[in-house]
Amino acid sequence: MFILSMEMILDANKLERKLKYPEDFINKIIHGDCLELIKLIPDNSIDAVFTDPPYGLNKEGITGDADLSLFYNILPECYRVLKDNSFFITFFSTKFLPQLFKNNPFNYFWQIVLFCPEGKVKSPIGYTKFMSCFIFKKGSPKVIRRNKDIFVDTPGKMVEPDEGYIDHPTPKPKHFIKEILKMFTQENDLILDPFIGSGSTAIACLQLNRRFIGFEIEEKYCYIAVNRINKILSGFKPNKINEKKTEL
Numbered sequence: 001m002f003i004l005s006m007e008m009i010l011d012a013n014k015l016e017r018k019l020k021y022p023e024d025f026i027n028k029i030i031h032g033d034c035l036e037l038i039k040l041i042p043d044n045s046i047d048a049v050f051t052d053p054p055y056g057l058n059k060e061g062i063t064g065d066a067d068l069s070l071f072y073n074i075l076p077e078c079y080r081v082l083k084d085n086s087f088f089i090t091f092f093s094t095k096f097l098p099q100l101f102k103n104n105p106f107n108y109f110w111q112i113v114l115f116c117p118e119g120k121v122k123s124p125i126g127y128t129k130f131m132s133c134f135i136f137k138k139g140s141p142k143v144i145r146r147n148k149d150i151f152v153d154t155p156g157k158m159v160e161p162d163e164g165y166i167d168h169p170t171p172k173p174k175h176f177i178k179e180i181l182k183m184f185t186q187e188n189d190l191i192l193d194p195f196i197g198s199g200s201t202a203i204a205c206l207q208l209n210r211r212f213i214g215f216e217i218e219e220k221y222c223y224i225a226v227n228r229i230n231k232i233l234s235g236f237k238p239n240k241i242n243e244k245k246t247e248l
């Protein structure tokens with residue numbers, strides 16, 4: 001086990017020197033604009049992208065959520081930095097699903113559904129009770145571990161049962177992220193999340209012995225992410241009884 005400290009946040013705007021790849025990037029939360037930061041990552045150097053971008057829902061507290069322009073701008077950069085034969089994995093809005101396939105350099109692979117029995121997101125048909133995670137591919141990557149494509153969880157309350165309240169508008173359940181990472185990545189792989197928010201992808205990576213690179217534009221979310229990581233890695237024992245089940 002290793003303990004990360006607050007120094008793992010690098011502030012791209014305040015740093016007096018240029019960020020160096022890979023030493024300033026791996027297992028770091030970098031405060032800055034992902035569209036700038038990703039340009040510092042060399043071509044074909046990332047094993048998988050796992051992300052949860054702003055996708056046009058105008059969610060309060062999420063920068064860049066007015067439209068899909070951020071997503072469209074980061075897509076070609078993600079393609080560039082990903083190794084050949086790798087996966088690009090992203091949560092996306094059901095409302096704007098057709099737009100996911102426009103201007104998209106990746107090939108569609110599969111969809112994985114997170115069923116949320118307590119979900120109460122308004123939709124034209126009443127309440128939506130699922131969210132989707134889309135798997136795209138660059139080249140012909142192999143699935144590492146076969147699993148199912150529907151999981152169940154209770155996101156939307158900004159609470160992780162083993163951590164308590166997460167002070168971010170849209171934290172995603174790390175148990176679900178871990179299930180997906182186990183399917184599409186291997187130990188020691190390097191996973192990029194350009195929109196890391198409260199750090200769920202980083203925690204999932206560290207708990208599964210994957211390396212991560214996380215970008216986040218809001219400083220307060222960077223601190224939340226690092227606090228979560230420190231708490232988990234410093235020996236904080238999740239309550240097994242309360243741990244979320246992702247079985248359906």
Ligand SMILES: C[S@@+](CC[C@H](N)C(=O)[O-])C[C@H]1O[C@@H](n2cnc3c(N)ncnc32)[C@H](O)[C@@H]1O
Pocket residue numbers: 032033034035051052053054061062063064070168170171172173194195196197198199200201215216217218221
């Ligand atoms: C949907 S949230 C991600 C939540 C994350 N999956 C979690 O579990 O906490 C999207 C995040 O992208 C960040 N963001 C928006 N524009 C950004 C940009 N240009 N560069 C980096 N991060 C950005 C937002 O501040 C927000 O925290």
